[in-house]
Amino acid sequence: MAGGKERKSKHTAAAGQRFQGGIQFLKTKGQHILKNPLIVQSIVQKAGLKSTDIVLEIGPGTGNLTMKLLEVVKKVIAVELDPRMVLELQRRVQGTSYSSHLQVIQGDILKTQLPYFDVCVANIPYQISSPITFKLLSHRPIFRCAIIMFQREFAMRLVARPGDPLFCRLSVNTQLLARVSHLLKVGKNNFRPPPKVDSSVVRIEPKHPLPSVSFxxxxxxxxxxxxxxxxxxxxxxxxxxxxxxxxxxxxxxxxxxxxxxxxxxxxxxxxxxxxxxxxxxxxxxxxxxxxxxxxxxxxxxxxxxxxxxxxxxxxxxxxxxxxxxxxxxxxxxxxxxxxxxxxxxxxxx
The missing domain is CATH 1.10.8.480 (Helicase, Ruva Protein; domain 3)
Structure with a gap:
C-alpha cells in the first residue's frame, strides 16, 4: 500500500508539471509558465507598446505572452533555450497571420548576440536575473524599456532606495544606468508549476544620456x-x-x-x-x-x-x-x- 501511494504521489506531481500539449516543465531550468491571462494582459498593457515596435522576448516558454504581444506589435524576437518550447511556439503561429511576425532564436540568452529591439519583455529563469539585467543595460543601441518578471526579493533590491533594508550594490549599479520602477506583484500560484516564491514585474528604462563615468x-x-x-x-x-x-x-x-x-x-x-x-x-x-x-x-x-x-x-x-x-x-x-x-x-x- 505504501508503495502504491508513493507511485500515485509521483504521478500526480508529474501531471502537475505538464501543460495541455504534454510538455513537462523543468524546475531545474527555471521553467515556470505564466498561466493567468489577466496578468499576461496587464504586462502587455504596462509595457506601453506601439504598433511599430520590435519586441525582444526572453524565455517565451509555450507562448502565452508571445501571442498577446504579436497582437499589438510589428515583430517579436523570441529567444528560447529549450528546443521543445521552440517547436511549441512555431506550432502555435503556424497557419496564422502572426507567423511572419515572429522570429525564434534557439539559444542561451547570455551567449546570444542580441539584435535591435525597442522593448524587452521577459519572464526569465530567476537564477540568471543579474547577468541578464546587465547584459540588457550594456546593449546598444539603447532600447526604450524592459518589462521583466523577477523573483520578488530580487525585484525589490532593484528598486530599493537609500535607507531601505534591501538597498545594496545591485540597487546602486542598476540605478546608475537606468530608472527602475515596480509595476506588479505576481503570486506564485499564477505559474505552472508554481515556484517557491512570489514574483514581481519591474520596468527598467535605460538612462539617456548615460552618466559620464566608467562603469x-x-x-x-x-x-x-x-x-x-x-x-x-x-x-x-x-x-x-x-x-x-x-x-x-x-x-x-x-x-x-x-x-x-x-x-x-x-x-x-x-x-x-x-x-x-x-x-x-x-x-x-x-x-x-x-x-x-x-x-x-x-x-x-x-x-x-x-x-x-x-x-x-x-x-x-x-x-x-x-x-x-x-x-x-x-x-x-x-x-x-x-x-x-x-x-x-x-x-x-
Whole structure:
C-alpha cells in the first residue's frame, strides 16, 4: 500500500508539471509558465507598446505572452533555450497571420548576440536575473524599456532606495544606468508549476544620456563600499584587505602614469636620464625622477600607515568618514568617486 501511494504521489506531481500539449516543465531550468491571462494582459498593457515596435522576448516558454504581444506589435524576437518550447511556439503561429511576425532564436540568452529591439519583455529563469539585467543595460543601441518578471526579493533590491533594508550594490549599479520602477506583484500560484516564491514585474528604462563615468571604475568603488554596508566608510577603508587592494591599484596607476611621461620625453631628455631610465624598480615605485628629497617624501607617503592616513584623509575632507553606504545617494557615490580619482586613486579591476 505504501508503495502504491508513493507511485500515485509521483504521478500526480508529474501531471502537475505538464501543460495541455504534454510538455513537462523543468524546475531545474527555471521553467515556470505564466498561466493567468489577466496578468499576461496587464504586462502587455504596462509595457506601453506601439504598433511599430520590435519586441525582444526572453524565455517565451509555450507562448502565452508571445501571442498577446504579436497582437499589438510589428515583430517579436523570441529567444528560447529549450528546443521543445521552440517547436511549441512555431506550432502555435503556424497557419496564422502572426507567423511572419515572429522570429525564434534557439539559444542561451547570455551567449546570444542580441539584435535591435525597442522593448524587452521577459519572464526569465530567476537564477540568471543579474547577468541578464546587465547584459540588457550594456546593449546598444539603447532600447526604450524592459518589462521583466523577477523573483520578488530580487525585484525589490532593484528598486530599493537609500535607507531601505534591501538597498545594496545591485540597487546602486542598476540605478546608475537606468530608472527602475515596480509595476506588479505576481503570486506564485499564477505559474505552472508554481515556484517557491512570489514574483514581481519591474520596468527598467535605460538612462539617456548615460552618466559620464566608467562603469568598471564605479563598480570597483561600490564593491568596496558595500563590503559591510552598515559600517561607516571610515571603518571599511581601515580594513587591511581594502587598503591593500586600493594601494595595489594606486601603485599600478602611478606606474602607468610614469610610463606615459617617459614616452613623452624627447630623445635629448632620455639621454640625460642615462641608466636611470632603465631602473624598473624606480618606475614601479611611481618615481618621477625629481630630486632625492622629493623621492624620500613620496616613499614616506607609500608607507602603510601613511597610505592609510591619506585614504582616511580623503574620506574626512569629503565628509564621508562617518557615512554609511546604505544611506548614500547616487550623487553621494559619484562625488566620492570623483574626489578619490582627483587624488589619484582608482578602483577598476
Amino acid at each position: 568598471k571604475e564605479w563598480d570597483g568603488l561600490i564593491r568596496l563600499c558595500f563590503n559591510r554596508k552598515n559600517k561607516t566608510l571610515g571603518a571599511i577603508f581601515r580594513q587591511k584587505t581594502v587598503l591593500s587592494s586600493i594601494e595595489k591599484r594606486y601603485r599600478t596607476h602611478q606606474s602607468l602614469q610614469d610610463s606615459e611621461q617617459m614616452q613623452k620625453l624627447d630623445g635629448e631628455d632620455i639621454v640625460m636620464l642615462g641608466d636611470v631610465s632603465n631602473d624598473t624598480s624606480m618606475a614601479i615605485e611611481g618615481c618621477d625622477y625629481q630630486d632625492m628629497d622629493t623621492l624620500e617624501d613620496e616613499a614616506d607617503l607609500q608607507a602603510p600607515s601613511s597610505f592609510k592616513d591619506k585614504v582616511l584623509g580623503i574620506l574626512k575632507e569629503g565628509g564621508f568618514e562617518d557615512k554609511r553606504s546604505s544611506k548614500l545617494t547616487q550623487d553621494d557615490f559619484l562625488r566620492l568617486l570623483d574626489i578619490f580619482n582627483n587624488a589619484g586613486f582608482f578602483f577598476a579591476s
